[in-house]
Amino acid sequence: xxxxxxxxxxxFLFHPRSVxxxxxxxxxxxxxxxxxxxxxxxxxGFTGPIYPVSxxxxxxxxxxxxPSLVDIPGPVDYVISSIPATGVLQLMxxxxxKGVRCIHFFTAGFRExxxxxxxxxxxxxxxxxxxAGIRLIGPNCMGLYCPSSGLSFGYGxxxxxxxxxxxxxxxxxAEDLVNEGNLCGVRFSKVISFGNAADLNESDFFEYxxxxxxxxxxxxxxxxxxxxxxxxxxxxxASAAKPVIILKGGLTSAGSRAARSHTGSxxxxxxxxxxxxxxxxxxxxxxxEDLVDMAVTFRFLKKPAGRGLAVIVIGGGASxxxxxxxxxxxxxxxxxxxxxQAELRQFTPIAGxxxxxxxxxxxxxxxxxxxxxxxxxxxxxxxxxxxxxxxFDWGVxxxxxxxxxxxxxxxxxxxxxxxxxxxxxLAVREPDNAKAMAALEVFYRLAAKAEVAAYPNYKRALNAIxxxxxxxxxxxxx
Amino acid sequence: xxxxxxxxxxxFLFHPRSVxxxxxxxxxxxxxxxxxxxxxxxxxGFTGPIYPVSxxxxxxxxxxxxPSLVDIPGPVDYVISSIPATGVLQLMxxxxxKGVRCIHFFTAGFRExxxxxxxxxxxxxxxxxxxAGIRLIGPNCMGLYCPSSGLSFGYGxxxxxxxxxxxxxxxxxAEDLVNEGNLCGVRFSKVISFGNAADLNESDFFEYxxxxxxxxxxxxxxxxxxxxxxxxxxxxxASAAKPVIILKGGLTSAGSRAARSHTGSxxxxxxxxxxxxxxxxxxxxxxxEDLVDMAVTFRFLKKPAGRGLAVIVIGGGASxxxxxxxxxxxxxxxxxxxxxQAELRQFTPIAGxxxxxxxxxxxxxxxxxxxxxxxxxxxxxxxxxxxxxxxFDWGVxxxxxxxxxxxxxxxxxxxxxxxxxxxxxLAVREPDNAKAMAALEVFYRLAAKAEVAAYPNYKRALNAIxxxxxxxxxxxxx
Numbered sequence: 039x040x041x042x043x044x045x046x047x048x049x050f051l052f053h054p055r056s057v058x059x060x061x062x063x064x065x066x067x068x069x070x071x072x073x074x075x076x077x078x079x080x081x082x083g084f085t086g087p088i089y090p091v092s093x094x095x096x097x098x099x100x101x102x103x104x105p106s107l108v109d110i111p112g113p114v115d116y117v118i119s120s121i122p123a124t125g126v127l128q129l130m131x132x133x134x135x136k137g138v139r140c141i142h143f144f145t146a147g148f149r150e151x152x153x154x155x156x157x158x159x160x161x162x163x164x165x166x167x168x169x170a171g172i173r174l175i176g177p178n179c180m181g182l183y184c185p186s187s188g189l190s191f192g193y194g195x196x197x198x199x200x201x202x203x204x205x206x207x208x209x210x211x212a213e214d215l216v217n218e219g220n221l222c223g224v225r226f227s228k229v230i231s232f233g234n235a236a237d238l239n240e241s242d243f244f245e246y247x248x249x250x251x252x253x254x255x256x257x258x259x260x261x262x263x264x265x266x267x268x269x270x271x272x273x274x275x276a277s278a279a280k281p282v283i284i285l286k287g288g289l290t291s292a293g294s295r296a297a298r299s300h301t302g303s304x305x306x307x308x309x310x311x312x313x314x315x316x317x318x319x320x321x322x323x324x325x326x327e328d329l330v331d332m333a334v335t336f337r338f339l340k341k342p343a344g345r346g347l348a349v350i351v352i353g354g355g356a357s358x359x360x361x362x363x364x365x366x367x368x369x370x371x372x373x374x375x376x377x378x379q380a381e382l383r384q385f386t387p388i389a390g391x392x393x394x395x396x397x398x399x400x401x402x403x404x405x406x407x408x409x410x411x412x413x414x415x416x417x418x419x420x421x422x423x424x425x426x427x428x429x430f431d432w433g434v435x436x437x438x439x440x441x442x443x444x445x446x447x448x449x450x451x452x453x454x455x456x457x458x459x460x461x462x463x464l465a466v467r468e469p470d471n472a473k474a475m476a477a478l479e480v481f482y483r484l485a486a487k488a489e490v491a492a493y494p495n496y497k498r499a500l501n502a503i504x505x506x507x508x509x510x511x512x513x514x515x516x
Numbered sequence: 517x518x519x520x521x522x523x524x525x526x527x528f529l530f531h532p533r534s535v536x537x538x539x540x541x542x543x544x545x546x547x548x549x550x551x552x553x554x555x556x557x558x559x560x561g562f563t564g565p566i567y568p569v570s571x572x573x574x575x576x577x578x579x580x581x582x583p584s585l586v587d588i589p590g591p592v593d594y595v596i597s598s599i600p601a602t603g604v605l606q607l608m609x610x611x612x613x614k615g616v617r618c619i620h621f622f623t624a625g626f627r628e629x630x631x632x633x634x635x636x637x638x639x640x641x642x643x644x645x646x647x648a649g650i651r652l653i654g655p656n657c658m659g660l661y662c663p664s665s666g667l668s669f670g671y672g673x674x675x676x677x678x679x680x681x682x683x684x685x686x687x688x689x690a691e692d693l694v695n696e697g698n699l700c701g702v703r704f705s706k707v708i709s710f711g712n713a714a715d716l717n718e719s720d721f722f723e724y725x726x727x728x729x730x731x732x733x734x735x736x737x738x739x740x741x742x743x744x745x746x747x748x749x750x751x752x753x754a755s756a757a758k759p760v761i762i763l764k765g766g767l768t769s770a771g772s773r774a775a776r777s778h779t780g781s782x783x784x785x786x787x788x789x790x791x792x793x794x795x796x797x798x799x800x801x802x803x804x805e806d807l808v809d810m811a812v813t814f815r816f817l818k819k820p821a822g823r824g825l826a827v828i829v830i831g832g833g834a835s836x837x838x839x840x841x842x843x844x845x846x847x848x849x850x851x852x853x854x855x856x857q858a859e860l861r862q863f864t865p866i867a868g869x870x871x872x873x874x875x876x877x878x879x880x881x882x883x884x885x886x887x888x889x890x891x892x893x894x895x896x897x898x899x900x901x902x903x904x905x906x907x908f909d910w911g912v913x914x915x916x917x918x919x920x921x922x923x924x925x926x927x928x929x930x931x932x933x934x935x936x937x938x939x940x941x942l943a944v945r946e947p948d949n950a951k952a953m954a955a956l957e958v959f960y961r962l963a964a965k966a967e968v969a970a971y972p973n974y975k976r977a978l979n980a981i982x983x984x985x986x987x988x989x990x991x992x993x994x
Contacts, residue, residue, distance in 0.1 A: 147867035208833025221948045261836060292849035293840035299870030300832030354778030355686020358739060362771035371770035389625035392777030470699045475953035
């Protein structure tokens, strides 16, 4: 944190001294969520005490179990509840007695069921929380992932922190986003799965992330909003400080029915949502994949000065399809200048290639060729950015270790990106076999290390670039 | 072939007695296209003689080389030319002298260069072909893949034939489609990469595939059309006989510039193209991925009686997003009947699930659960089809052999599809690691074996289902 910056009142959520996990089955072979959380915390990097709470087990994985929260000797700041909904009122009393500061309810069976009993239970839990000064995350959610302090809710979530926050009303979407982001080099400051939002809701977390010095980019999956006025204010403030990208679920009748079943949310209309995003300067996306792509873009792509794009690829058909897609979504592919074409022709054979734009060029395959090509293309008038389409399914099928091949290709690509006069993005082809996927894992890792924006296919790359440019234009206008 | 069916005049192209490959480098370490084709033909299943033609080599891979076509002892029906454009006139003379019936020119450097020399050369080659009665494929293309006769242009293309034809003006798009189709269980009758179409063009191949008894579904990638009137007649006839799915390249100014550079094609306007597709009853798609998906759909998905879809998934957020996407593209997700919901509740726990539609249900994870769920859902009024979203990234990361896990899941999914009262499609999540991709390879193989339509993500599945239904509705109206 910067010296002098004040700590946001919710920052304590992310820095508990200890974690208690309540609801661990004593039966050896039973999977249950309590055991899952315990396993996750054993490898999450959390350095404080972890207390398993179990009615039936005395010890689990070498850790002493406690029959209830009040039996734990030290202070308990943070509780993860995976007990059935029937036990939550007792748990609230125990937590109040113990001086717990925050409870994350993985436990479901509240308002989202649509049943009167569930709604009433949620109300009573909230009342008890308010009177004891306990903050609630959820119920019906996965809770918090904060790599810098070791909070987590997924196996294998990276320990390395990064600048992207994700505020999510779906736990599984959050898990998927972390894993997809992980593949593409996106690392997180805070990932917050907040489910039914009985107490802390989307506005609280937007306000927190706006103030959070670890967060530079805010992404979110939202189903329903508790208080429209407050949310709009929170969004505006967030968007004034940092790029904000939101995936809104429940914008159709079936989607909104699903959102009610999922988190008890009233989802609202697409028109209202669009207006709200426009007013607040928020980027609205249509899928989790888009969300990952925008995080990659804001993290790694320099800002293009305009809509003029050059596309470089091997393959005439691929060049045609990429050009069509780019122009359909509002990017422009100006023909390269005669001078640039003449320069490129000095080392690009005429048969089976094109140096107009899109470029279909075998020069991509030689280290010098691609570096020189990018440099010449980037200087041609009207070219504001370059997209290079590359692929790793050729050549990797018959090798045991894909790493050297990908390293060789990435070394020349990274050099061409670094020496380019305009921003450069890379896109690959989706894998059709495990070897190609292994090569892509290496590719993304090296791209992230070189701070290069990399996308899983040309359509996703073009969409992300177009949205990035549109967002800049809107900001310049306002 | 059916008894009594007449053989189409172009059928000879696909059944040559021998293949000569002209332009093989004699240098050991040199990659060249001639060597590539020779390597492909050594494993393509072609049973006739293969004659390498090389000026510099006497023998290659145990096969005797001939200095020119005229030196080959036996008859030569089919020639693959990978020599530079400078040698093609001599090659035409040799081929005429030898009585060759067809030449596939991989050779580029003709009309597509936009240079007068290239255009003139293409004209002269065509003249020589006409006067010698030789048919040309290309120039500037990959040629023919016909698994039933062993013609091929790609390493590892399946030997197993299937009912899908692909007529492609791009060789690389053709190669990619075969490999993606291969992954998803799509097998081919004929794949034709025809490049500049100096002689045989898209209309010839559409007419051929319409008559071809091995072809049940016609797919195509087209950049430019030689003769609009003839093409429209060919499309109408094709579409009256078989489903026709076309990806049109060059519908924007940059795409059309790229098409001119690629195959010398004048691409035409999107309005004309749309009208033409509507008139001819052709399905127009926007990407190669869509083309694969439509092939999968026509191959494996039974016809839904209407637009009512049920979506079954684990994960509330995923259910919301799938429902939103489905309704945005014109599918309907009717709520299940009270009776169906009550039946499902008998074995679906209330916490963390929904049985309304979309269904977010852990019953998916048990063999009985998913079979019963699909049966109940499929009988609910207004449900015409079911999409099940499944995933193989859970549980496979820590096993060496992914096969048993996928087999177990697929056994229950295949059973639920077979017992369902309505058509059922499956969609997975895209892989984020090599192990998950290995599991998906098994998944697609088993899905194809069970004749189940399987898609790489929910958006592609929903798009394919929506297009399939729209196509049926249009046919019912006309």
